[in-house]
Amino acid sequence: MAQVRTIVFKAALVIIALAVTSGCVKVMPYERGTLALPSMTTEDIAIGIDGHVRGVSEGAAGGLSGGGGGCGCN
């Protein structure tokens, strides 16, 4: 359990550090055309049952695809 807490603590530190240092980055609005491309979306681009298959075939869950839950299959 102590190991888990350590990992969570480190993760929080990483996120906070990114948030703080991100102020240094400056991308002008007119430079953001590429960011609007469909392939640059910040959403998960997996389609169909890809997520469902991951859920039932991997012991891990969560991360960028959210905390899972709901399918009751894992």
Added chain:
Amino acid sequence: MKLLRAFLTLFFVVLLVVPTRRAFAAGEDSAVSNIVDSVLSEEYAAGNFVPAQAKLNDALSRCIRKGCGGATKAQVYVALGMVASQLGKADEAKTNFTNAVQNDANAKLPEKGATPNIKQQWDAAKGGGAAAPEETPGVAPVGWNSKEAYDLAIAATKAQEGQRYGECIEKDKASLALDEQPRTRLHLASCEYRSNKLIDALRDSQKALEVGIQKRDAAVMKVARERVKQLIDRIPKITFKPPPGNVTDLTVTFDGRPVPGDSLTKKFSIDPGKHTVAAEGKINGYTAQKFEKEVEVAEAATVVVDIVLQPQDGALTPQQIKCLEEIAKTLPLDEIQKRITECIGEKKNNIVVKLGADLNAYTDTTSVQVVSPGVNGSVSSPTSGWNVGASYLLDVVSAASPDIVSYASPPFREVRHAASVNGGYKPKLYGVQANGNISVEPDYLSLSIGAAATADLNDKLTTPRFGINYSHDTIGKGSTPFSVYSKEFYSTTFDLGLTQVLSPTTVVQVAATAQFERGDQSKPYRHVPMFSPDVAKAVKAGATIRLSDTNRLQFRPLEQLPTERDRYALAVRLIQRLGKSTLRAEERFYVDTWGIIASTTDVRFLVDISKRIRVWPHLRLNGQSGADFHKRAYTATTLRNGVVVLPLYRTGDRENAPMGTVTGGGGARYGIGNLEAESKAGITVALDIMYSRFFDSLYILQRTAAYATVAFDVEF
């Protein structure tokens, strides 16, 4: 006395009236004679025999009504006979010539305009000459080189009489192709003029003049000269005013024919009537703008067409472009968006509708097959910031996996319905999103709700996200009603994420998830084989069902998992644009209180082959340790008093065991229809092959699965 006065009055009236009457008749003769001269030198000489005939008939009526002299009447009949002869009406010509001679024995043909044919007919009518020869089939009349050309010219004249000018033009042209007669050429010009083809009429009048000069036909020359002069004055002109500003790639067409760019301001002679002017060009290098206008031009008019390029398919106007260019690039994004709205206004239709349907299929080497159709849709307002959506998915699963077979259960088929709704509101920088989900199987019911909040910070370059999700599952067993048997299972998930734009081509995302599960999620149908301690040591990974059944203890308890599980995940996603490709790489580290530690790497490389086609390979690697309580072969001990001591936790779930998975595949998307239009549609196909290796599990050591998706989406 009174009688004398009346007589004198009558006498003077008679004296006054009689000379007046005579003078009137003499004036009428002169007027009719002038009409005849005019017709012969104008219409007749120009080959316009039908109007010539009409004018002469009017003159004859006037003459008879008002009492012309015989010589004048004879002059009209002679002219009518000439016209009838030219129209191919020999009998009518002779009748008119006979009438002329009867009215004036000294009547004669005019010096000009009498063809040899007319002369023969005249002589026959007068009786002094030989009868005019009947037209011989296949032989050209006198003065013609081609009988067919003559017939065509006559047909053209009749077509003009019936106001069929198109046919008139066609016949005259055919006649001229066989025999170049200046009068036919003039007749052609006349029909062209009546068809509003002034340019052609001018050209043919000029040609008639040229031939008339060559043949020294004074009558034709006179008429042709006047016709040319009239036409030059009547032919309308058109010129173009190019669009203002920095216009490039400008093309202008007039009735579909290109107009040279350096000649736009010159005057072009055109026919009167309706015309279409079209233009296309770029302003300041922006998307092509269009212009199209129908102009109606009257005779003798000069028209200036002001070319005003307009945006097409929602492109910006020059004024909007200028307005946008004046926005300072250094302003904050919010201010820029506000200015942009001021420049181009808000779209009237600011609702975006997305609809999708997909069909998925899964199969693996453990005899599990899934067919899963699904539909989804959403409606959003980008300007107002709200969105709603819903989806539905149906899973039809048939399975005969080793776990089922090991329990001597028959293969089963099960149907799962899953539906979700979501909605959100993000008017400006801060937004919230909520969702609800339900999944229904005969032995499993899952309900969940979730909410998340986001904020656009640092000029929308930094977007943190916080979400919470709660689910409540009811786990049943087979077809047993939940009221008879069920277990409850709860899960609460917290998400904390951050999206950061690092450069114009780089985005990075970091997310941490903490998921707290409470309740017994043990599968009520999953039995775990037990072995004596000595045997357990000898059971190897992948031991077959038969071997296991042969060596296991008699009893086989149900799976029992810990009733608490805390799961933590930390993930990083890099999205990097590289030329016409996009690299999407993800790494997730996972740990939970059951002791499972996992690493998952997922990479996609999306290549935009064209605006319409995008393809990508996909690679996913997953490796994990087993849960603390996982054992390949669990041991049970029977005490002397007969009590069986079982391990507290036991599982047969291979996903709780050490394992590794490699998934490889790819996909492609094809854009359908006009990609520049507001409506967009596409078809996506994806196929993945997944290979799993189980390092410490019973029954199987590996599993290969294939799953594919065909999806259609449309946005408007």
